[in-house]
Amino acid sequence: MIRAFAAATFGGTTVVHDPAVGTNHLPPQPLPAGCVALDDQQVAAWPEADPAGLAPEYPLSMCWSPIVRCNLACPQCLDDKSVRESTTTERRILAGHIATSGVLGVDISGGEPLLLRDLPDLALAIRDQGTSVVSCTTNGWHLARRAGELAGTVDAIRVSLDGATEATHDTWRGQDSYRRAIAGIRAAVGEGLFVQLQMVLMQANKHEAQDLLERAAQLGAGGATFLQMLPIGDGAALASEQMLTDEQAQEIVGSLAVPDGVRVRLRTRTSAGGFTVLRADGYAWRNTRGAAGIAAAVPVVGPADLRLPASGSTS
Template sequence: MIRTFAAATFGSTTVVHDPAVGSNHLPPQPLPAGCVALDDQQVAAWPQPDLADLALEYPLSMCWSPIVRCNLDCPHCLDDKSVGESTAAERRVLAGHIAASGVLGVDISGGEPLLLRDLPDLARAIRRQGTSVVSCTTNGWHLARRAGELADALDAIRVSLDGATEATHDRWRGEDSHRRALTGIRAAVDEGLFVQLQMVLMQSNMHEAQKLLDLAARLGAGGVTFLQVLPIGSGAALAAEQMLTDGQAQEAVAPLTVPDGVRVRLRTRRSAGGFTVLRADGYAWRNARGATGISAFVPVTGPADLRLPASGSTS
Protein backbone atom coordinates (compact mmCIF):
# COMPACT_ATOMS: atom_id res chain seq x y z
CA MET A 1 0.00 0.00 0.00
CA ILE A 2 1.22 3.49 -0.84
CA ARG A 3 0.63 5.96 1.98
CA THR A 4 2.09 9.12 3.48
CA PHE A 5 5.14 9.25 5.75
CA ALA A 6 7.30 12.16 6.96
CA ALA A 7 11.02 12.43 6.30
CA ALA A 8 13.84 14.61 7.61
CA THR A 9 17.62 14.54 7.45
CA PHE A 10 19.80 15.03 10.54
CA GLY A 11 23.43 15.54 9.60
CA SER A 12 23.90 12.87 6.94
CA THR A 13 21.14 10.56 8.20
CA THR A 14 17.61 10.56 6.75
CA VAL A 15 14.81 9.32 9.02
CA VAL A 16 11.29 8.37 7.95
CA HIS A 17 8.41 8.43 10.46
CA ASP A 18 5.40 6.12 10.14
CA PRO A 19 2.21 7.85 11.41
CA ALA A 20 0.26 4.61 11.86
CA VAL A 21 2.78 2.44 13.69
CA GLY A 22 4.65 5.31 15.34
CA SER A 23 7.99 3.82 14.28
CA ASN A 24 11.03 5.45 12.66
CA HIS A 25 13.09 3.99 9.82
CA LEU A 26 16.36 4.56 7.95
CA PRO A 27 15.88 4.57 4.14
CA PRO A 28 18.74 3.24 2.00
CA GLN A 29 19.04 6.60 0.23
CA PRO A 30 18.27 10.24 1.10
CA LEU A 31 14.67 11.42 0.66
CA PRO A 32 13.28 14.94 0.28
CA ALA A 33 12.27 16.53 3.58
CA GLY A 34 8.58 16.66 4.38
CA CYS A 35 5.65 14.38 3.60
CA VAL A 36 6.44 11.64 1.11
CA ALA A 37 4.37 8.84 -0.45
CA LEU A 38 6.04 5.45 0.08
CA ASP A 39 5.20 1.76 -0.03
CA ASP A 40 4.50 0.73 3.56
CA GLN A 41 5.88 -2.79 3.13
CA GLN A 42 9.13 -1.33 1.81
CA VAL A 43 9.35 1.07 4.75
CA ALA A 44 8.70 -1.78 7.18
CA ALA A 45 11.80 -3.55 5.86
CA TRP A 46 14.07 -0.58 6.55
CA PRO A 47 16.05 -0.70 9.83
CA GLN A 48 14.98 1.34 12.83
CA PRO A 49 17.51 3.79 14.29
CA ASP A 50 18.63 4.29 17.84
CA LEU A 51 17.55 7.91 18.09
CA ALA A 52 20.05 8.57 20.86
CA ASP A 53 22.77 8.21 18.21
CA LEU A 54 21.32 10.99 16.04
CA ALA A 55 21.88 13.92 18.42
CA LEU A 56 18.40 15.27 17.67
CA GLU A 57 17.53 18.82 18.65
CA TYR A 58 13.90 17.81 19.21
CA PRO A 59 11.80 14.62 19.33
CA LEU A 60 10.77 13.09 16.02
CA SER A 61 7.22 12.45 17.21
CA MET A 62 4.86 13.48 19.97
CA CYS A 63 1.38 13.03 21.36
CA TRP A 64 -1.06 15.93 21.68
CA SER A 65 -4.00 15.41 24.04
CA PRO A 66 -6.18 18.49 23.43
CA ILE A 67 -9.11 17.01 25.37
CA VAL A 68 -9.49 15.41 28.81
CA ARG A 69 -13.15 14.45 28.47
CA CYS A 70 -13.99 10.90 27.43
CA ASN A 71 -17.19 8.91 27.00
CA LEU A 72 -15.51 5.86 28.60
CA ASP A 73 -13.83 5.39 31.97
CA CYS A 74 -11.03 2.88 31.46
CA PRO A 75 -9.21 1.77 34.63
CA HIS A 76 -5.83 1.76 32.84
CA CYS A 77 -6.15 5.35 31.55
CA LEU A 78 -2.98 7.46 31.71
CA ASP A 79 -4.70 10.84 31.80
CA ASP A 80 -4.79 13.27 34.69
CA LYS A 81 -8.48 14.17 34.63
CA SER A 82 -7.95 17.21 36.82
CA VAL A 83 -6.19 19.05 33.98
CA GLY A 84 -8.10 21.93 32.40
CA GLU A 85 -8.80 22.03 28.68
CA SER A 86 -7.73 24.72 26.26
CA THR A 87 -10.38 26.74 24.46
CA ALA A 88 -11.01 26.26 20.73
CA ALA A 89 -8.98 29.39 20.01
CA GLU A 90 -6.11 28.16 22.19
CA ARG A 91 -6.18 24.79 20.42
CA ARG A 92 -5.76 26.53 17.07
CA VAL A 93 -2.71 28.38 18.39
CA LEU A 94 -1.19 25.17 19.78
CA ALA A 95 -1.79 23.41 16.45
CA GLY A 96 0.19 26.20 14.78
CA HIS A 97 3.05 25.80 17.24
CA ILE A 98 3.15 22.05 16.58
CA ALA A 99 3.18 22.58 12.81
CA ALA A 100 6.15 24.94 13.10
CA SER A 101 8.12 22.86 15.62
CA GLY A 102 9.80 20.47 13.19
CA VAL A 103 8.22 17.37 14.77
CA LEU A 104 7.61 14.76 12.07
CA GLY A 105 4.74 12.81 13.61
CA VAL A 106 1.85 13.96 15.81
CA ASP A 107 -0.72 11.64 17.35
CA ILE A 108 -3.85 13.45 18.56
CA SER A 109 -5.17 11.63 21.59
CA GLY A 110 -7.10 12.39 24.76
CA GLY A 111 -9.40 11.82 26.49
CA GLU A 112 -11.44 11.00 23.45
CA PRO A 113 -10.46 13.29 20.57
CA LEU A 114 -13.50 12.40 18.45
CA LEU A 115 -15.57 14.42 20.95
CA LEU A 116 -13.89 17.54 19.50
CA ARG A 117 -15.88 19.11 16.67
CA ASP A 118 -12.76 20.89 15.44
CA LEU A 119 -10.62 17.72 15.26
CA PRO A 120 -10.41 17.68 11.44
CA ASP A 121 -9.46 21.37 11.38
CA LEU A 122 -6.74 20.83 13.99
CA ALA A 123 -5.27 17.92 12.03
CA ARG A 124 -5.28 19.93 8.80
CA ALA A 125 -3.62 22.87 10.55
CA ILE A 126 -0.74 20.64 11.66
CA ARG A 127 -0.37 19.12 8.19
CA ARG A 128 -0.63 22.45 6.37
CA GLN A 129 3.12 23.11 6.24
CA GLY A 130 3.74 19.73 4.64
CA THR A 131 6.34 18.61 7.17
CA SER A 132 4.25 16.61 9.68
CA VAL A 133 2.06 13.53 9.42
CA VAL A 134 -0.91 13.26 11.79
CA SER A 135 -2.65 10.28 13.35
CA CYS A 136 -5.43 10.09 15.90
CA THR A 137 -5.96 7.57 18.73
CA THR A 138 -9.60 6.85 19.55
CA ASN A 139 -11.69 4.33 21.47
CA GLY A 140 -13.75 4.02 18.28
CA TRP A 141 -17.15 4.71 19.86
CA HIS A 142 -17.90 7.67 17.57
CA LEU A 143 -15.71 6.62 14.65
CA ALA A 144 -18.46 5.32 12.37
CA ARG A 145 -20.23 8.69 12.26
CA ARG A 146 -17.02 10.72 11.87
CA ALA A 147 -14.92 8.55 9.56
CA GLY A 148 -16.01 10.42 6.43
CA GLU A 149 -14.91 13.84 7.65
CA LEU A 150 -11.64 12.50 9.03
CA ALA A 151 -10.60 10.64 5.88
CA ASP A 152 -8.89 13.62 4.24
CA ALA A 153 -7.67 15.17 7.51
CA LEU A 154 -5.60 12.30 8.95
CA ASP A 155 -2.74 10.17 7.67
CA ALA A 156 -3.76 7.25 9.93
CA ILE A 157 -6.11 6.40 12.76
CA ARG A 158 -5.32 4.20 15.75
CA VAL A 159 -8.21 2.38 17.45
CA SER A 160 -7.87 0.97 20.97
CA LEU A 161 -8.94 -2.67 21.32
CA ASP A 162 -7.96 -4.26 24.62
CA GLY A 163 -9.31 -7.63 23.59
CA ALA A 164 -10.05 -9.52 20.41
CA THR A 165 -13.33 -10.70 21.96
CA GLU A 166 -16.25 -8.66 23.19
CA ALA A 167 -16.04 -10.11 26.71
CA THR A 168 -12.39 -9.19 27.24
CA HIS A 169 -12.53 -5.75 25.62
CA ASP A 170 -15.78 -4.70 27.30
CA ARG A 171 -14.43 -5.75 30.68
CA TRP A 172 -11.93 -2.91 30.38
CA ARG A 173 -13.78 -0.35 28.27
CA GLY A 174 -17.44 -0.87 29.06
CA GLU A 175 -20.53 -2.52 27.60
CA ASP A 176 -20.97 -2.26 23.83
CA SER A 177 -17.57 -0.62 23.34
CA HIS A 178 -16.23 -3.60 21.34
CA ARG A 179 -19.13 -3.60 18.88
CA ARG A 180 -18.94 0.18 18.46
CA ALA A 181 -15.17 0.05 17.88
CA LEU A 182 -15.46 -2.68 15.22
CA THR A 183 -18.24 -0.79 13.45
CA GLY A 184 -16.03 2.31 13.45
CA ILE A 185 -13.02 0.39 12.13
CA ARG A 186 -15.02 -0.96 9.22
CA ALA A 187 -16.32 2.52 8.41
CA ALA A 188 -12.80 3.98 8.55
CA VAL A 189 -11.42 1.27 6.26
CA ASP A 190 -14.29 1.87 3.84
CA GLU A 191 -13.36 5.59 3.78
CA GLY A 192 -9.77 4.74 2.86
CA LEU A 193 -8.23 5.53 6.27
CA PHE A 194 -5.20 3.45 7.28
CA VAL A 195 -6.20 1.81 10.57
CA GLN A 196 -3.80 0.57 13.24
CA LEU A 197 -5.25 -1.39 16.17
CA GLN A 198 -3.74 -0.82 19.61
CA MET A 199 -3.89 -3.23 22.55
CA VAL A 200 -2.64 -2.43 26.05
CA LEU A 201 -0.93 -5.76 26.75
CA MET A 202 -1.84 -7.08 30.20
CA GLN A 203 -1.81 -10.32 32.15
CA SER A 204 -5.56 -10.67 31.56
CA ASN A 205 -5.62 -10.17 27.77
CA MET A 206 -2.23 -11.36 26.46
CA HIS A 207 -3.79 -14.72 25.56
CA GLU A 208 -5.83 -12.92 22.86
CA ALA A 209 -2.85 -11.33 21.09
CA GLN A 210 -2.92 -13.80 18.18
CA LYS A 211 -6.69 -13.45 17.84
CA LEU A 212 -6.26 -9.68 17.62
CA LEU A 213 -3.80 -10.03 14.72
CA ASP A 214 -6.25 -12.30 12.92
CA LEU A 215 -9.09 -9.85 13.62
CA ALA A 216 -7.01 -6.98 12.21
CA ALA A 217 -6.54 -8.91 8.97
CA ARG A 218 -10.27 -9.66 8.69
CA LEU A 219 -11.21 -6.03 9.32
CA GLY A 220 -8.73 -4.65 6.78
CA ALA A 221 -6.61 -2.90 9.41
CA GLY A 222 -2.97 -2.43 8.46
CA GLY A 223 -1.42 -3.40 11.75
CA VAL A 224 -1.44 -3.89 15.51
CA THR A 225 0.59 -2.08 18.15
CA PHE A 226 0.94 -3.76 21.53
CA LEU A 227 1.44 -1.19 24.27
CA GLN A 228 2.89 -1.84 27.69
CA VAL A 229 0.94 -0.69 30.74
CA LEU A 230 2.42 2.56 32.01
CA PRO A 231 2.13 3.07 35.78
CA ILE A 232 0.88 6.63 35.30
CA GLY A 233 -2.55 8.05 36.09
CA SER A 234 -5.21 5.42 36.80
CA GLY A 235 -2.86 2.79 35.41
CA ALA A 236 -0.69 3.00 38.52
CA ALA A 237 -3.32 1.09 40.50
CA LEU A 238 -3.18 -1.83 38.03
CA ALA A 239 0.58 -2.18 37.90
CA ALA A 240 0.98 -4.97 40.43
CA GLU A 241 -1.87 -7.06 38.99
CA GLN A 242 -1.62 -6.47 35.24
CA MET A 243 1.76 -5.08 34.24
CA LEU A 244 4.20 -7.26 32.28
CA THR A 245 7.93 -6.75 32.27
CA ASP A 246 9.36 -5.71 28.91
CA GLY A 247 10.90 -9.17 28.68
CA GLN A 248 7.55 -10.89 29.28
CA ALA A 249 5.89 -8.70 26.67
CA GLN A 250 8.59 -9.53 24.12
CA GLU A 251 8.18 -13.24 24.84
CA ALA A 252 4.41 -12.94 24.32
CA VAL A 253 4.71 -11.13 20.98
CA ALA A 254 7.71 -12.92 19.44
CA PRO A 255 5.99 -16.24 18.55
CA LEU A 256 2.85 -14.67 17.03
CA THR A 257 1.99 -15.52 13.44
CA VAL A 258 1.58 -12.24 11.55
CA PRO A 259 -0.98 -12.29 8.71
CA ASP A 260 0.02 -10.89 5.34
CA GLY A 261 -0.42 -7.12 5.14
CA VAL A 262 -0.43 -6.63 8.92
CA ARG A 263 2.41 -4.81 10.67
CA VAL A 264 3.16 -5.45 14.34
CA ARG A 265 4.95 -3.27 16.84
CA LEU A 266 5.60 -3.73 20.55
CA ARG A 267 6.05 -0.48 22.44
CA THR A 268 7.97 -1.38 25.55
CA ARG A 269 8.27 0.91 28.54
CA ARG A 270 11.90 1.44 27.63
CA SER A 271 10.95 2.67 24.16
CA ALA A 272 8.27 4.96 25.64
CA GLY A 273 10.91 6.75 27.68
CA GLY A 274 11.61 10.26 26.42
CA PHE A 275 8.35 10.54 24.47
CA THR A 276 6.91 14.07 24.36
CA VAL A 277 3.31 14.80 25.37
CA LEU A 278 1.41 18.09 25.02
CA ARG A 279 -1.41 18.20 27.56
CA ALA A 280 -4.87 19.69 27.16
CA ASP A 281 -3.87 22.72 29.25
CA GLY A 282 -0.98 23.64 26.94
CA TYR A 283 1.88 22.21 29.03
CA ALA A 284 4.39 19.80 27.49
CA TRP A 285 6.32 17.10 29.27
CA ARG A 286 8.43 14.05 28.53
CA ASN A 287 8.16 10.50 29.79
CA ALA A 288 11.15 9.77 31.98
CA ARG A 289 12.71 6.90 33.93
CA GLY A 290 11.42 4.15 31.65
CA ALA A 291 8.05 5.91 31.27
CA THR A 292 7.30 5.69 34.98
CA GLY A 293 7.38 9.45 35.51
CA ILE A 294 7.65 12.77 33.69
CA SER A 295 10.26 15.50 33.21
CA ALA A 296 10.86 18.77 31.34
CA PHE A 297 7.43 20.17 32.26
CA VAL A 298 6.99 23.51 30.39
CA PRO A 299 4.16 25.75 29.12
CA VAL A 300 4.07 25.86 25.31
CA THR A 301 4.07 29.46 24.13
CA GLY A 302 5.83 28.86 20.81
CA PRO A 303 7.29 26.14 18.59
CA ALA A 304 10.61 26.12 20.42
CA ASP A 305 8.91 24.98 23.64
CA LEU A 306 8.12 21.65 21.97
CA ARG A 307 11.75 21.01 21.18
CA LEU A 308 12.35 19.36 24.52
CA PRO A 309 15.74 17.68 24.77
CA ALA A 310 15.57 14.27 23.06
CA SER A 311 18.69 12.87 24.68
CA GLY A 312 18.13 9.25 25.60
CA SER A 313 14.83 8.98 23.75
CA THR A 314 14.10 5.87 21.74
CA SER A 315 10.56 6.83 20.68
Protein backbone atom coordinates in the same frame (compact mmCIF):
# COMPACT_ATOMS: atom_id res chain seq x y z
CA MET B 1 -0.36 0.24 0.05
CA ILE B 2 0.95 3.69 -0.85
CA ARG B 3 0.40 6.11 2.02
CA ALA B 4 1.84 9.22 3.65
CA PHE B 5 5.05 9.28 5.70
CA ALA B 6 7.25 12.17 6.87
CA ALA B 7 10.96 12.42 6.07
CA ALA B 8 13.81 14.55 7.41
CA THR B 9 17.61 14.45 7.33
CA PHE B 10 19.84 14.83 10.39
CA GLY B 11 23.60 15.11 9.90
CA GLY B 12 23.39 13.36 6.57
CA THR B 13 21.08 10.58 7.81
CA THR B 14 17.54 10.48 6.38
CA VAL B 15 14.74 9.25 8.65
CA VAL B 16 11.17 8.33 7.70
CA HIS B 17 8.38 8.41 10.29
CA ASP B 18 5.40 6.05 10.03
CA PRO B 19 2.27 7.77 11.41
CA ALA B 20 0.29 4.55 11.83
CA VAL B 21 2.83 2.37 13.62
CA GLY B 22 4.78 5.21 15.23
CA THR B 23 8.16 3.86 14.13
CA ASN B 24 11.12 5.61 12.47
CA HIS B 25 13.03 4.02 9.61
CA LEU B 26 16.28 4.49 7.69
CA PRO B 27 15.73 4.46 3.90
CA PRO B 28 18.55 3.15 1.67
CA GLN B 29 18.77 6.49 -0.12
CA PRO B 30 18.05 10.15 0.74
CA LEU B 31 14.47 11.38 0.37
CA PRO B 32 13.10 14.90 0.05
CA ALA B 33 12.19 16.48 3.37
CA GLY B 34 8.51 16.67 4.26
CA CYS B 35 5.52 14.45 3.57
CA VAL B 36 6.26 11.68 1.08
CA ALA B 37 4.11 8.93 -0.42
CA LEU B 38 5.75 5.52 0.03
CA ASP B 39 4.87 1.84 -0.12
CA ASP B 40 4.28 0.79 3.49
CA GLN B 41 5.63 -2.73 2.95
CA GLN B 42 8.83 -1.27 1.57
CA VAL B 43 9.16 1.06 4.57
CA ALA B 44 8.55 -1.85 6.94
CA ALA B 45 11.57 -3.62 5.46
CA TRP B 46 13.89 -0.70 6.20
CA PRO B 47 15.84 -0.85 9.49
CA GLU B 48 14.44 1.11 12.41
CA ALA B 49 16.26 4.27 13.44
CA ASP B 50 17.57 4.94 16.92
CA PRO B 51 16.45 8.55 17.55
CA ALA B 52 18.97 8.96 20.36
CA GLY B 53 21.78 8.41 17.88
CA LEU B 54 20.47 11.12 15.56
CA ALA B 55 20.42 13.85 18.23
CA PRO B 56 17.55 15.86 16.67
CA GLU B 57 16.84 19.20 18.34
CA TYR B 58 13.14 18.31 18.52
CA PRO B 59 11.37 14.97 19.08
CA LEU B 60 10.80 12.96 15.91
CA SER B 61 7.24 12.28 17.07
CA MET B 62 4.95 13.29 19.91
CA CYS B 63 1.46 12.87 21.33
CA TRP B 64 -0.94 15.78 21.65
CA SER B 65 -3.90 15.32 24.00
CA PRO B 66 -6.04 18.42 23.33
CA ILE B 67 -9.00 17.02 25.28
CA VAL B 68 -9.44 15.57 28.78
CA ARG B 69 -13.05 14.45 28.39
CA CYS B 70 -13.84 10.87 27.40
CA ASN B 71 -17.08 8.95 26.98
CA LEU B 72 -15.48 5.87 28.56
CA ALA B 73 -13.84 5.30 31.95
CA CYS B 74 -11.08 2.74 31.43
CA PRO B 75 -9.41 1.65 34.69
CA GLN B 76 -5.96 1.47 33.05
CA CYS B 77 -6.16 5.06 31.72
CA LEU B 78 -2.91 7.01 32.12
CA ASP B 79 -4.33 10.49 31.41
CA ASP B 80 -4.19 13.30 33.96
CA LYS B 81 -7.84 14.30 34.28
CA SER B 82 -7.12 17.19 36.64
CA VAL B 83 -5.80 19.60 33.99
CA ARG B 84 -7.98 22.13 32.20
CA GLU B 85 -8.76 21.91 28.51
CA SER B 86 -7.55 24.57 26.13
CA THR B 87 -10.16 26.69 24.36
CA THR B 88 -10.85 26.37 20.64
CA THR B 89 -8.60 29.36 19.96
CA GLU B 90 -5.83 28.02 22.18
CA ARG B 91 -5.98 24.64 20.44
CA ARG B 92 -5.58 26.27 17.04
CA ILE B 93 -2.56 28.24 18.29
CA LEU B 94 -0.98 25.07 19.71
CA ALA B 95 -1.58 23.27 16.41
CA GLY B 96 0.32 26.08 14.69
CA HIS B 97 3.23 25.73 17.11
CA ILE B 98 3.38 21.99 16.43
CA ALA B 99 3.25 22.54 12.66
CA THR B 100 6.28 24.83 12.69
CA SER B 101 8.31 22.95 15.32
CA GLY B 102 9.87 20.40 12.98
CA VAL B 103 8.20 17.37 14.62
CA LEU B 104 7.66 14.68 11.98
CA GLY B 105 4.76 12.74 13.49
CA VAL B 106 1.92 13.89 15.75
CA ASP B 107 -0.62 11.54 17.32
CA ILE B 108 -3.77 13.36 18.47
CA SER B 109 -5.11 11.54 21.49
CA GLY B 110 -7.02 12.37 24.66
CA GLY B 111 -9.29 11.82 26.44
CA GLU B 112 -11.32 10.99 23.39
CA PRO B 113 -10.36 13.26 20.47
CA LEU B 114 -13.43 12.39 18.40
CA LEU B 115 -15.46 14.42 20.91
CA LEU B 116 -13.79 17.53 19.46
CA ARG B 117 -15.78 19.13 16.64
CA ASP B 118 -12.65 20.91 15.43
CA LEU B 119 -10.53 17.74 15.22
CA PRO B 120 -10.31 17.78 11.38
CA ASP B 121 -9.31 21.46 11.46
CA LEU B 122 -6.58 20.78 14.04
CA ALA B 123 -5.18 17.92 11.96
CA LEU B 124 -5.14 20.07 8.83
CA ALA B 125 -3.47 22.93 10.72
CA ILE B 126 -0.65 20.61 11.81
CA ARG B 127 -0.23 19.33 8.24
CA ASP B 128 -0.32 22.85 6.83
CA GLN B 129 3.47 23.21 6.57
CA GLY B 130 3.81 19.94 4.68
CA THR B 131 6.41 18.59 7.10
CA SER B 132 4.30 16.57 9.59
CA VAL B 133 2.05 13.54 9.34
CA VAL B 134 -0.87 13.14 11.75
CA SER B 135 -2.50 10.13 13.35
CA CYS B 136 -5.44 9.99 15.74
CA THR B 137 -5.87 7.53 18.61
CA THR B 138 -9.49 6.83 19.47
CA ASN B 139 -11.61 4.36 21.43
CA GLY B 140 -13.67 4.05 18.24
CA TRP B 141 -17.08 4.78 19.79
CA HIS B 142 -17.77 7.73 17.46
CA LEU B 143 -15.55 6.63 14.58
CA ALA B 144 -18.28 5.27 12.31
CA ARG B 145 -20.05 8.62 12.13
CA ARG B 146 -16.86 10.69 11.78
CA ALA B 147 -14.74 8.51 9.49
CA GLY B 148 -15.84 10.40 6.39
CA GLU B 149 -14.70 13.80 7.64
CA LEU B 150 -11.40 12.38 8.93
CA ALA B 151 -10.52 10.95 5.52
CA GLY B 152 -8.17 13.44 3.93
CA THR B 153 -7.42 15.21 7.22
CA VAL B 154 -5.46 12.54 9.13
CA ASP B 155 -2.88 10.11 7.76
CA ALA B 156 -3.77 7.17 10.02
CA ILE B 157 -6.26 6.09 12.68
CA ARG B 158 -5.18 4.11 15.74
CA VAL B 159 -8.10 2.31 17.43
CA SER B 160 -7.76 0.98 20.99
CA LEU B 161 -8.91 -2.60 21.48
CA ASP B 162 -8.10 -4.13 24.86
CA GLY B 163 -9.16 -7.55 23.70
CA ALA B 164 -9.79 -9.47 20.50
CA THR B 165 -13.21 -10.50 21.79
CA GLU B 166 -16.21 -8.50 22.91
CA ALA B 167 -16.18 -10.08 26.38
CA THR B 168 -12.58 -9.12 27.15
CA HIS B 169 -12.67 -5.66 25.59
CA ASP B 170 -15.99 -4.66 27.19
CA THR B 171 -14.74 -5.81 30.60
CA TRP B 172 -12.19 -3.00 30.42
CA ARG B 173 -14.01 -0.36 28.39
CA GLY B 174 -17.71 -0.92 29.03
CA GLN B 175 -20.75 -2.42 27.35
CA ASP B 176 -21.06 -1.91 23.58
CA SER B 177 -17.57 -0.41 23.33
CA TYR B 178 -16.29 -3.37 21.27
CA ARG B 179 -19.24 -3.32 18.88
CA ARG B 180 -18.89 0.42 18.34
CA ALA B 181 -15.13 0.17 17.84
CA ILE B 182 -15.46 -2.61 15.27
CA ALA B 183 -18.10 -0.64 13.37
CA GLY B 184 -15.78 2.37 13.43
CA ILE B 185 -12.83 0.36 12.11
CA ARG B 186 -14.93 -0.95 9.23
CA ALA B 187 -16.14 2.56 8.40
CA ALA B 188 -12.60 3.99 8.51
CA VAL B 189 -11.22 1.22 6.28
CA GLY B 190 -14.14 1.82 3.92
CA GLU B 191 -13.15 5.49 3.67
CA GLY B 192 -9.63 4.51 2.69
CA LEU B 193 -8.04 5.38 6.03
CA PHE B 194 -5.08 3.31 7.22
CA VAL B 195 -6.07 1.74 10.56
CA GLN B 196 -3.71 0.38 13.21
CA LEU B 197 -5.20 -1.53 16.16
CA GLN B 198 -3.69 -0.86 19.60
CA MET B 199 -3.85 -3.13 22.64
CA VAL B 200 -2.58 -2.27 26.11
CA LEU B 201 -0.88 -5.57 26.88
CA MET B 202 -1.82 -6.89 30.34
CA GLN B 203 -2.06 -10.14 32.25
CA ALA B 204 -5.82 -10.15 31.58
CA ASN B 205 -5.63 -9.98 27.78
CA LYS B 206 -2.22 -11.37 26.78
CA HIS B 207 -3.85 -14.66 25.74
CA GLU B 208 -5.72 -12.80 22.98
CA ALA B 209 -2.67 -11.24 21.32
CA GLN B 210 -2.66 -13.74 18.45
CA ASP B 211 -6.40 -13.35 17.95
CA LEU B 212 -5.95 -9.57 17.73
CA LEU B 213 -3.64 -10.01 14.75
CA GLU B 214 -6.18 -12.27 13.07
CA ARG B 215 -8.90 -9.70 13.78
CA ALA B 216 -6.76 -6.96 12.24
CA ALA B 217 -6.38 -9.00 9.06
CA GLN B 218 -10.12 -9.76 8.92
CA LEU B 219 -11.06 -6.10 9.33
CA GLY B 220 -8.60 -4.81 6.76
CA ALA B 221 -6.51 -2.99 9.37
CA GLY B 222 -2.86 -2.52 8.49
CA GLY B 223 -1.50 -3.85 11.74
CA ALA B 224 -1.51 -3.97 15.52
CA THR B 225 0.58 -2.24 18.16
CA PHE B 226 0.97 -3.78 21.60
CA LEU B 227 1.55 -1.13 24.25
CA GLN B 228 3.17 -1.96 27.52
CA MET B 229 0.98 -0.72 30.38
CA LEU B 230 2.39 2.43 32.01
CA PRO B 231 2.03 2.85 35.80
CA ILE B 232 0.75 6.41 35.39
CA GLY B 233 -2.67 7.92 36.16
CA ASP B 234 -5.47 5.48 37.00
CA GLY B 235 -3.35 2.60 35.73
CA ALA B 236 -0.97 2.94 38.68
CA ALA B 237 -3.52 1.15 40.88
CA LEU B 238 -3.49 -1.89 38.57
CA ALA B 239 0.24 -2.08 37.95
CA SER B 240 1.07 -4.81 40.47
CA GLU B 241 -1.77 -7.00 39.19
CA GLN B 242 -1.70 -6.42 35.43
CA MET B 243 1.68 -5.09 34.33
CA LEU B 244 4.06 -7.34 32.38
CA THR B 245 7.82 -6.94 32.29
CA ASP B 246 9.31 -5.81 28.97
CA GLU B 247 10.92 -9.24 28.69
CA GLN B 248 7.57 -11.01 29.12
CA ALA B 249 5.96 -8.76 26.54
CA GLN B 250 8.78 -9.35 24.06
CA GLU B 251 8.41 -13.10 24.49
CA ILE B 252 4.65 -12.92 23.85
CA VAL B 253 4.89 -10.71 20.78
CA GLY B 254 7.93 -12.56 19.43
CA SER B 255 5.98 -15.85 19.43
CA LEU B 256 3.07 -14.52 17.35
CA ALA B 257 2.33 -15.74 13.83
CA VAL B 258 1.89 -12.54 11.83
CA PRO B 259 -0.66 -12.62 8.95
CA ASP B 260 0.46 -11.31 5.58
CA GLY B 261 0.17 -7.56 5.26
CA VAL B 262 -0.12 -6.93 9.01
CA ARG B 263 2.45 -4.69 10.72
CA VAL B 264 3.21 -5.53 14.36
CA ARG B 265 4.94 -3.34 16.90
CA LEU B 266 5.63 -3.70 20.61
CA ARG B 267 6.12 -0.44 22.48
CA THR B 268 8.01 -1.40 25.60
CA ARG B 269 8.27 0.84 28.65
CA THR B 270 11.95 1.24 27.83
CA SER B 271 11.17 2.61 24.37
CA ALA B 272 8.41 4.85 25.77
CA GLY B 273 10.96 6.58 28.01
CA GLY B 274 11.56 10.17 26.93
CA PHE B 275 8.46 10.37 24.73
CA THR B 276 7.00 13.90 24.45
CA VAL B 277 3.38 14.63 25.36
CA LEU B 278 1.53 17.93 24.97
CA ARG B 279 -1.31 18.08 27.48
CA ALA B 280 -4.74 19.62 27.06
CA ASP B 281 -3.69 22.66 29.11
CA GLY B 282 -0.81 23.49 26.75
CA TYR B 283 2.01 22.10 28.89
CA ALA B 284 4.52 19.65 27.41
CA TRP B 285 6.41 16.97 29.31
CA ARG B 286 8.48 13.86 28.66
CA ASN B 287 8.07 10.39 30.08
CA THR B 288 10.89 9.59 32.48
CA ARG B 289 13.28 6.75 31.73
CA GLY B 290 11.32 3.51 31.93
CA ALA B 291 8.10 5.53 31.50
CA ALA B 292 7.22 5.12 35.18
CA GLY B 293 6.46 8.82 35.58
CA ILE B 294 6.77 12.18 33.88
CA ALA B 295 9.38 14.94 33.82
CA ALA B 296 8.63 18.56 34.72
CA ALA B 297 6.01 20.24 32.52
CA VAL B 298 6.86 23.24 30.32
CA PRO B 299 4.25 25.70 28.98
CA VAL B 300 4.24 25.74 25.18
CA VAL B 301 4.05 29.36 24.04
CA GLY B 302 6.05 28.82 20.85
CA PRO B 303 7.43 26.01 18.64
CA ALA B 304 10.79 25.99 20.44
CA ASP B 305 9.10 24.90 23.69
CA LEU B 306 8.49 21.47 22.18
CA ARG B 307 12.24 20.97 21.92
CA LEU B 308 12.52 19.67 25.45
CA PRO B 309 15.84 18.50 26.87
CA ALA B 310 16.50 14.92 25.85
CA SER B 311 15.60 12.22 28.39
CA GLY B 312 15.89 8.73 26.97
CA SER B 313 14.29 8.01 23.61
CA THR B 314 13.00 10.81 21.41
CA SER B 315 10.91 8.54 19.22
